[in-house]
Amino acid sequence: MTGSGKMKKKYASGEASWYMTRKQALDKLQVNLRDFRRLCILKGIYPREPIKRTRAQKGSTEKKTLYYKKDIQFLLHEPLIWKMWDMKARHKKIQKSKGKRDFEGAQRLNKGRPKYDLDHLVKERYPTFSDALNDLDDPLSLCSLFAIMPTVSKLSEALVSDCRRLTVEFMHYVIESRALRKAFISIKGYYFQAEVQGIAVTWVMPHHFVYMRPENVDMKVMAIFSEFYTTLLGFVNYRLYHSLNLMYPPKLALTGATPTDTCMSTRELDDERVAALNTPLARARLPDDADDADDDAELALMAAAAGEELEEVRRRRQRTRRLQRLFAGCRVFIGREVPREPMVFAIRALGGTCSWDASCAPGATYSETDETITHQLIDRAMPQGAKKYTSRYYVQPQWVFDSVNCGDLRPVQLYFPGVELPPHLSPFKEEEVTWGEYVPPDKLKLLGQLQGTEQAAAEDGVGDNPSSDEDADEDQESADEKQEDEDNEESDGEEEDSDGGEEMEDESAEDSAKAKMKVTPGKIEKVDDRKDKMKESKEDFWMRARMIKKKDKHRFYKLLKRKKLMQEEARLLTKKRQIVEKEMAERKRQEKKQMKTALAQT
């Protein structure tokens, strides 16, 4: 007979031994629930869901909050917990002296409370910088929310001001590195996306209205989160600033020339000016322009890393380059009814300059009377008697955000005050799988896919509006400018891409003029890569189609048929549209002719 060992106890091993209930954890750590919660949030330890609850809870079916036993053991080693124990003991003393009505003693004890800092936790939770960057969405959103909170008794003023300072610092970084990629005005707030060292960071900035705190949110928990996030953001900002050679507590490059306000001290005023986001920051050293050179090898590496085609990567880079200079040369004046911070941020992050009425807020750099202003953001009817400048466009604020998402300056006449605005599309919307169905060109234009034909659209816009001659002139100007811009950009970006074939042809022409007897260089046979690729991909497609199981084949062909139908429909509709457009143009021309003749007769 085999020796009968000790009887196995139930729930002594396996899943039952992995977990600990919250109560057990509290007993083990000798802290109260409030401190435990704080510790868990700061250390990044979260409750777990077991695979099988009854097993994990040793037979109990009640739903308890469970933690990994290992997590709790890990918490025991945290130096913060010592501080908490100290605090607990001190709290008892404070209570005691309060009970004895020794308020002085209580105050003294309260003053000497143990302080703790969370610096060591940042490295522990985010071992590399990219880890921290990947997790930046939450801190930014929460901090920009706390930044507008009223300081009430439950929220410390220092926390709120820290949050404000840190978000402003981050926005300054985005401005200086031209990292903004997407911007969106939602009914929930302003959504921004920036590309920080190759990582997309998305955050929400709430609308700046009077804030009402919701009832069912645990403010204490959120305060703990924001406490940790401020520490994290501080470190991240420091590193980001140094990557751009910016001075870390941010300093303005220019000292203020605007008149000082008597209400504020100089330091406060400086802080306010930094918060205005309107002035470039001082750098320890000027950045070297090595980045601008298009490094093909680097691009190829990037493409290989992402598993994409080189052309695709290059095109995307060009797009971002163009986006970074989007508002270059734009001098914007922001009306006092327009939300200032998001607008300044979006404009400045893409190379523009802006200002506002100096009586609104500090940080204004030029006044409304400046003749060099190119655009003025206005969101109400022009006040009567106000001077209207002909040297600038008056546009609604949506123009800024739409331009950012489009990657190009949107035609201004669509955004004139009083005009019904085009819809504000979300850049975060995922591209739908299309069957090649008909999409009206207006929508394509809105999606920013039809940038080449924008000029035509602008002209259409003129025709629609009952606009004066002046406006029409302006439109023409803007269109011209646009064309010039595009030309420039093309010459900038596509110099390298210009065909080798053309040069060859030029040379051959010269040669023929010289002498006919000479040996003419042979023409290089053009290899149409694209055609080949198309063919190949088509073949691939049908090869793959043959792999489809018999029972699914029916569905596959059905889908193909549907696609074909859609495409046919789209073709017909585009044709129809072309015909209608032609007719409209014809009619318009005739009307104009009639008008002219009528004018001539009169």
Next chain:
Amino acid sequence: MGAKSKGRIPRNKKKSWKKQVDISEVDEYLDDVRLQERFGGLVSEKESDEIFTIDKSPDEVNPDVLLRQKRPKRPKVDQDNLRCFQNLKGLPGAKVPVKHNYIKDKRPEYIKAKTNRKKAASELLAAVSNDIALKKGEEKKKQLPKDPWADDETADPAGDWLEPALRKMRRCRTEGTVRRPLYMRVKRSLLPAVEPPHAGQSYHPEAADHSALLEEAVLVEHKKEADFQRWERQTTAKFPSRRPTEADWIKEMSGGLGEDEEEKGDDEKSVTLVKKVPKPKTRQQRRKMREREVAERQRLAAVTTRRSENEVFRVRTIAKELRAREARTVERQARRLERQCARASQPLTLGRERFEPTSLELNLTEELPGSLRNIRVEGDPLQERFKSLQKRNIIEPRVRTTQKKKFKRKRFDRITASDREPNKLKTERNF
């Protein structure tokens, strides 16, 4: 201060007081006062600040010295007068018979010099390196610990767990830090921290997007309605009778009370309470039962042997069965994996409460503003953050518990006049 007790002293005359009374104490006192006045005033009249200083620095106590236990000292030995050497005293010129127990360095001089030089050099090196280390430490102290990722490029992220266990343990012990377990780096949820907004939530959305959003909201409402209907169907509808009223309750409780007396007489006649006792089995019966059992057992054994012998012919079937079972296992594993993957992008049940999402934020068509200035803000950003944390399994959903202090009400019966004189008051009340 008292008079000398030298017998009787007349105390009624001034003269006798002057002669007899000891005034040395008074004199002393006055001398002292004069002395104090000469050295800057009376001490008793001075403020305590002038005389005393607060000792702010603690007494320096070297704990090491205090804690070290002192061994009782051995009395000094008088080397000259040791008893063991007393014999030698009388013998002048004799050597002290104590052998020095050291080994003489017999190496040649030039080698000795060499080693000495080496030693000196190594000492110097050690001193220098010590200096450098000290300096480094100082520099470290001077720099603020601002960039925790300063050594990102040099550090090997994989090195943490490739390190041999023993060395790691030793390092941990010396550093006094405990490494964060690796599993903590796995994200708790696949959901993004900031969910991209629905295109219809734009402040000025496109018609198609907006209607898509409205449709979504309608679907949510439909689901709510369907849920409500289901509950109704399963609870109220299943019990069509109306809720029991008090009258019903009374009727139910008093059911059969009236009939009792009539039935009682009948019961007494008809019911005879006799417990049935089974008849005991006879011996024969028992034997036969035993025999039947044995036969049955034998039959069963025969069947099982026959079956097991025939299993040989079932090899193919068994193999088939095994294959089927295996296939089923694989399929179930795949399904389980799928389920687990789906869990990663959903809120888990972390506590008693379930996660409840906020309602979809939307502007109705008539609420859409024409311009940014008239925007109608929906939803609460703080609540959204809070719910997002819950959704990503970072905090467990809870309901707010407000603890109301319940004071125990003190109850006491007032002693009224009626308690004291019940009869009298009763009559009074009757008036």
